[in-house]
Amino acid sequence: MTHPPTARDHAFAEATLPRSNGEVVFDHPWQARAMAMAVLVVEHTGSDWDDFRGSLVKAIGDAPERSYWESWVVALESLVAQSGPGLA
Amino acid sequence: MTDHHHPLPTSPIEERVNALESLLIEKGVLDVAAIDSVVDYYEHQVGPMNGAKVVARAWVDPDYRARLLTDATTAIAELGFGGAEGEHMVVVENTPEVHNVVVCTLCSCYPWPVLGLPPTWYKSPPYRSRMVREPRVLLAEMGCPIPDDVEIRVWDSSAEVRYLVLPMRPAGSEGHDENALAAMITRDAMIGVATL
Numbered sequence: 001m002t003h004p005p006t007a008r009d010h011a012f013a014e015a016t017l018p019r020s021n022g023e024v025v026f027d028h029p030w031q032a033r034a035m036a037m038a039v040l041v042v043e044h045t046g047s048d049w050d051d052f053r054g055s056l057v058k059a060i061g062d063a064p065e066r067s068y069w070e071s072w073v074v075a076l077e078s079l080v081a082q083s084g085p086g087l088a
Numbered sequence: 089m090t091d092h093h094h095p096l097p098t099s100p101i102e103e104r105v106n107a108l109e110s111l112l113i114e115k116g117v118l119d120v121a122a123i124d125s126v127v128d129y130y131e132h133q134v135g136p137m138n139g140a141k142v143v144a145r146a147w148v149d150p151d152y153r154a155r156l157l158t159d160a161t162t163a164i165a166e167l168g169f170g171g172a173e174g175e176h177m178v179v180v181e182n183t184p185e186v187h188n189v190v191v192c193t194l195c196s197c198y199p200w201p202v203l204g205l206p207p208t209w210y211k212s213p214p215y216r217s218r219m220v221r222e223p224r225v226l227l228a229e230m231g232c233p234i235p236d237d238v239e240i241r242v243w244d245s246s247a248e249v250r251y252l253v254l255p256m257r258p259a260g261s262e263g264h265d266e267n268a269l270a271a272m273i274t275r276d277a278m279i280g281v282a283t284l
Contacts, residue, residue: 036126041117
């Protein structure tokens with residue numbers, strides 16, 4: 001018995017997420033909100049989580065010294081901008 | 089700005105997150121309640137804290153422990169945990185004579201409702217093959233040396249059966265209540281690659 005992975009599963013499984021003992025670590029509330037917004041935008045647009053992951057990888061690669069969650073926000077901004085006139 | 093109730097000035101990154109949130113609310117993509125619900129999901133509803141509650145209950149309640157070892161799926165559901173990837177649970181108990189460890193040799197079967205999603209190493213081919221071939225060596229490499237006189241049992245999780253290890257209660261924890269005990273229990277101990 002399995003179920004198809006949802007955007008939430010993919011987000012949780014993101015291998016690079018900062019974690020402690022398996023739990024995702026948020027240092028500030030805005031980080032948790034940014035994570036939730038990415039999940040909700042992917043769910044809303046019906047896009048593939050891999051699209052967001054690609055943006056995140058690019059954002060981290062573009063500025064390796066930037067903090068993980070700031071790169072997450074950059075990737076989220078990019079996802080919203082790419083999601084078309086209905087969204088941005 | 090002299091009002092002492094005024095919130096602290098927001099940082100530039102917070103302002104960007106706020107702007108995104110306002111935009112997405114305005115476009116009807118989400119609302120504040122939806123954000124709170126997703127955050128709650130990650131912070132409180134998935135992850136090893138659920139398994140830790142199961143283990144802590146088993147440590148303090150012998151009747152629960154007996155039910156857990158007989159019919160784990162039902163006993164875990166008593167605490168409100170279940171659903172996808174949590175069917176057909178089997179709990180295996182560590183004792184001074186036996187150490188249990190869980191692997192999925194075929195893929196990455198793992199009890200999501202009680203442990204969250206698996207760590208990256210659990211899905212790696214070396215873990216999946218070596219834990220079967222040379223568990224004592226691999227456990228020692230992972231910082232969990234098992235004495236030679238303790239038997240190691242390796243359990244292969246599958247789509248049919250998901251295993252959870254019931255670790256031994258640490259010495260010195262006699263006075264702890266259930267919540268304090270749950271805080272001592274780690275994900276790795278419930279996979280069997282750590283002891284407490």
